[in-house]
Amino acid sequence: MVTKLEVKNLYKIFGEHPKKALKMLEQGINKDEIFKKTGQTVGVKNASLAIEEGEIFVVMGLSGSGKSTLVRLLNRLIEPTQGQVLIDGHDITKVDDKALRDVRRSKISMVFQSFALMPHMNVLDNTAFGLELSGVDVQERHEKARDALAQVGLESHANSYPDELSGGMQQRVGLARALTNNPDILLMDEAFSALDPLIRTEMQDELVRLQSEHQRTVVFISHDLDEAMRIGDRIAIMQGGEVVQVGTPDDILHNPANDYVRSFFKGVDVSNVFCAKDIASKSSLTLIKKDSSEGLISGLKLLNENERDYGYVIDKSKRFLGVVSASSLHDVIKNKQTLAEAIIDEVQPIAADTSIGDIISIVAHSPCAVPVIDDQQKYVGVISKARLLETLDREATV
Amino acid sequence: MSTESNPWATASDDTGAAESTASNPWGGASTPSSDATSLSASGTPVEQTDFSLLHPFQEVWVPLDSWIETGVNWVVTHFRPFFTAVKAPVDATLTAIDSTFNAAPPLLVIVLFGLIAWQLSGRRLAIGSVAGLITLGAIGAWQESMTTLALVITSVLFCILLGIPTGIAMARSDRTAKVIRPVLDIMQTTPAFVYLVPIVMLFGIGNVPGVIVTIIFAVAPVIRLTNLGIRQVPSDLIEAANSFGADKKQMLFKVQLPLAMPTIMAGVNQTLMLGLSMVVIASMISVGGLGLMVLRGIGRLDIGLATIGGIGIVILAVILDRMTQSLGQDARQRGTRHWYETGPIGLLLAFKK
Ligand SMILES: Nc1ncnc2c1ncn2[C@@H]1O[C@H](COP(=O)(O)OP(=O)(O)OP(=O)(O)O)[C@@H](O)[C@H]1O
Ligand SMILES: [Mg+2]
Numbered sequence: 001m002v003t004k005l006e007v008k009n010l011y012k013i014f015g016e017h018p019k020k021a022l023k024m025l026e027q028g029i030n031k032d033e034i035f036k037k038t039g040q041t042v043g044v045k046n047a048s049l050a051i052e053e054g055e056i057f058v059v060m061g062l063s064g065s066g067k068s069t070l071v072r073l074l075n076r077l078i079e080p081t082q083g084q085v086l087i088d089g090h091d092i093t094k095v096d097d098k099a100l101r102d103v104r105r106s107k108i109s110m111v112f113q114s115f116a117l118m119p120h121m122n123v124l125d126n127t128a129f130g131l132e133l134s135g136v137d138v139q140e141r142h143e144k145a146r147d148a149l150a151q152v153g154l155e156s157h158a159n160s161y162p163d164e165l166s167g168g169m170q171q172r173v174g175l176a177r178a179l180t181n182n183p184d185i186l187l188m189d190e191a192f193s194a195l196d197p198l199i200r201t202e203m204q205d206e207l208v209r210l211q212s213e214h215q216r217t218v219v220f221i222s223h224d225l226d227e228a229m230r231i232g233d234r235i236a237i238m239q240g241g242e243v244v245q246v247g248t249p250d251d252i253l254h255n256p257a258n259d260y261v262r263s264f265f266k267g268v269d270v271s272n273v274f275c276a277k278d279i280a281s282k283s284s285l286t287l288i289k290k291d292s293s294e295g296l297i298s299g300l301k302l303l304n305e306n307e308r309d310y311g312y313v314i315d316k317s318k319r320f321l322g323v324v325s326a327s328s329l330h331d332v333i334k335n336k337q338t339l340a341e342a343i344i345d346e347v348q349p350i351a352a353d354t355s356i357g358d359i360i361s362i363v364a365h366s367p368c369a370v371p372v373i374d375d376q377q378k379y380v381g382v383i384s385k386a387r388l389l390e391t392l393d394r395e396a397t398v
Numbered sequence: 399m400s401t402e403s404n405p406w407a408t409a410s411d412d413t414g415a416a417e418s419t420a421s422n423p424w425g426g427a428s429t430p431s432s433d434a435t436s437l438s439a440s441g442t443p444v445e446q447t448d449f450s451l452l453h454p455f456q457e458v459w460v461p462l463d464s465w466i467e468t469g470v471n472w473v474v475t476h477f478r479p480f481f482t483a484v485k486a487p488v489d490a491t492l493t494a495i496d497s498t499f500n501a502a503p504p505l506l507v508i509v510l511f512g513l514i515a516w517q518l519s520g521r522r523l524a525i526g527s528v529a530g531l532i533t534l535g536a537i538g539a540w541q542e543s544m545t546t547l548a549l550v551i552t553s554v555l556f557c558i559l560l561g562i563p564t565g566i567a568m569a570r571s572d573r574t575a576k577v578i579r580p581v582l583d584i585m586q587t588t589p590a591f592v593y594l595v596p597i598v599m600l601f602g603i604g605n606v607p608g609v610i611v612t613i614i615f616a617v618a619p620v621i622r623l624t625n626l627g628i629r630q631v632p633s634d635l636i637e638a639a640n641s642f643g644a645d646k647k648q649m650l651f652k653v654q655l656p657l658a659m660p661t662i663m664a665g666v667n668q669t670l671m672l673g674l675s676m677v678v679i680a681s682m683i684s685v686g687g688l689g690l691m692v693l694r695g696i697g698r699l700d701i702g703l704a705t706i707g708g709i710g711i712v713i714l715a716v717i718l719d720r721m722t723q724s725l726g727q728d729a730r731q732r733g734t735r736h737w738y739e740t741g742p743i744g745l746l747l748a749f750k751k
């Protein structure tokens with residue numbers, strides 16, 4: 001994977017005396033304190049990111065965490081206070097106005113939350129706006145604009161004006177306008193936030209579909225975890241101007257860096273996000289290996305020593321065989337039978353990718369912790385009632 | 399040239415002479431004459447030099463009047479080329495427009511106005527304009543109306559030429575705006591009569607100084623509203639244009655001006671109305687047209703003449719107001735996609751197909 005867009009130690013401080021605020025930041029004074037003392041607002045603080053070619057990179061964070069500021073630093077709509085923004089290895093924070101315009105015209109386009117369509121131009125001219133600025137002649141730019149409109153399914157509205165379209169349609173025009181320039185990088189600042197939930201998912205699918213046709217590097221700003229998980233290849237989480245965690249949606253979900261990151265899951269229905277293997281615990285259970293020489297008696301001893309009523313039987317290659325109980329083992333020893341006959345069938349294993357929502361009733365009715373196996377029948381771990389409750393509780397308490 | 403240099407030549411002779419020459423045409427008008435009396439009142443007691451706290455202002459502390467006179471004299475003698483240079487383009491434009499209007503057969507002017515009104519607004523205004531212009535001719539104010547029209551159009555033309563770039567400059571830089579705004583405030587708060595004094599001193603009397611005084615009086619709204627219109631362009635549109643790599647010129651012509659156009663047109667409309675209202679006042683410095691009819695009528699207590707002039711001004715004002723108001727709306731607000739799809743041009747195009 002090639003790094004398309006790289007941000008190195010980027011700072012943005014709003015106000016008259018950014019140097020003063022920078023110094024205070026170095027001394028470890030926090031954002032609120034700096035604002036109180038100097039009136040300078042820290043927009044982005046020491047952000048470093050490497051965004052790969054062709055990925056959808058989502059930046060998430062609460063309101064005021066600096067997402068919009070960060071994304072505008074990427075095409076220098078906001079001048080950075082310090083640090084570098086490298087597009088294909090070229091630092092755009094150093095280039096002159098003309099070179100910057102060229103970058104904006106050819107490499108990087110933006111879609112806005114408020115759509116920002118020109119009300120005095122029709123849809124076709126709006127879509128061709130970027131090419132018009134580049135000086136492309138009418139014929140060619142209209143042709144390309146029609147192509148872009150066709151990509152978002154709006155070719156029949158080319159002669160309408162923006163105020164004659166619904167919000168969803170307007171944002172499609174916004175997207176088409178950004179696509180017409182055929183940019184390598186697409187910046188989308190809460191592009192779908194102003195749309196109702198239904199249109200929003202539709203637009204997300206649209207974006208994913210466009211991405212499958214033509215791999216662009218997309219930086220997508222969102223404050224909605226569901227959206228981020230749906231479309232993001234990787235997610236960066238911002239807090240108070242800082243990037244606190246970068247990773248795949250799974251990474252962030254399972255190993256949140258701090259409470260702030262964890263708090264994003266509050267609204268997320270964990271039972272749909274997690275599956276059995278995510279919460280299965282491997283430790284603290286007695287395993288009986290089938291072909292160990294001592295066999296049954298040592299197994300029973302193991303259970304008794306650990307004060308367990310049930311044991312999980314696996315073979316040498318970790319394949320799951322079944323569950324035995326202390327009493328069934330006892331019976332088998334008394335009747336001089338084999339371990340296979342001690343296996344009870346009240347407890348059936350569940351597949352690793354079953355969602356939490358589907359295992360709740362299984363775990364609730366099982367006499368013991370329920371074993372989890374993967375698609376090769378291998379033992380993954382067990383889910384006890386306590387473990388399940390703890391997981392479900394997480395969404396309520398975090 | 400000699401008649402134009404007259405006013406300030408006499409002005410240098412004695413105190414308040416500029417006022418007296420300027421006040422000649424109206425004779426009994428109230429405001430300036432009371433001015434003159436207060437001037438002479440403050441001028442006479444100069445001999446009684448005893449200073450008393452009870453009447454501290456009996457003596458003039460600061461001889462502002464004589465300072466200004468010397469100042470103006472100095473300016474006039476040293477900057478004569480400048481003032482002739484200012485007058486030249488106004489003079490040329492005014493002469494061209496005035497002679498066109500006056501030379502053209504009235505019928506042609508009426509038809510032309512009707513067509514323009516139809517194109518800009520619609521059939522109703524077209525009929526109204528034609529009726530209005532015919533009335534002007536019928537009551538015997540045709541010649542004067544055309545002169546007034548030429549004066550107003552010339553001044554509005556120069557107001558637009560000066561005002562829009564100034565407005566743009568104000569919108570672009572807060573510092574420029576800070577400098578120009580108080581100047582505009584002064585221009586708008588100063589009563590119209592007061593303009594006449596310096597203008598007469600610097601430019602003399604006649605139609606051209608009349609146009610210049612009208613320009614100064616009427617230019618403020620178009621400057622203000624151009625500035626306002628550009629500043630009111632939503633910042634997200636500016637940001638969007640920037641994000642697609644617009645340079646300054648593209649930003650101005652493709653985004654700011656088109657979006658500010660309705661506001662700018664409202665400014666042009668106000669400027670036009672102010673220009674018309676200045677017509678009567680400007681007639682005091684011997685500007686011809688409908689204003690002069692009103693002034694003469696009042697001066698001679700000829701109610702008929704004054705009323706004809708007044709009606710003429712009202713008719714012109716209504717027609718011009720309606721026309722420029724519809725300039726501010728774009729075609730879509732009037733229910734069509736493009737301006738050329740309606741009116742006589744639309745009809746012509748439809749015939750061609
Ligand atoms: N032009 C500006 N001048 C001063 N401060 C600003 C400016 N723009 C943003 N800020 C400040 O920078 C911080 C980050 O703002 P930003 O708009 O980037 O937040 P955001 O994460 O996009 O929030 P939202 O989700 O509400 O859009 C805020 O504290 C804000 O007050
Ligand atoms: Mg934002």
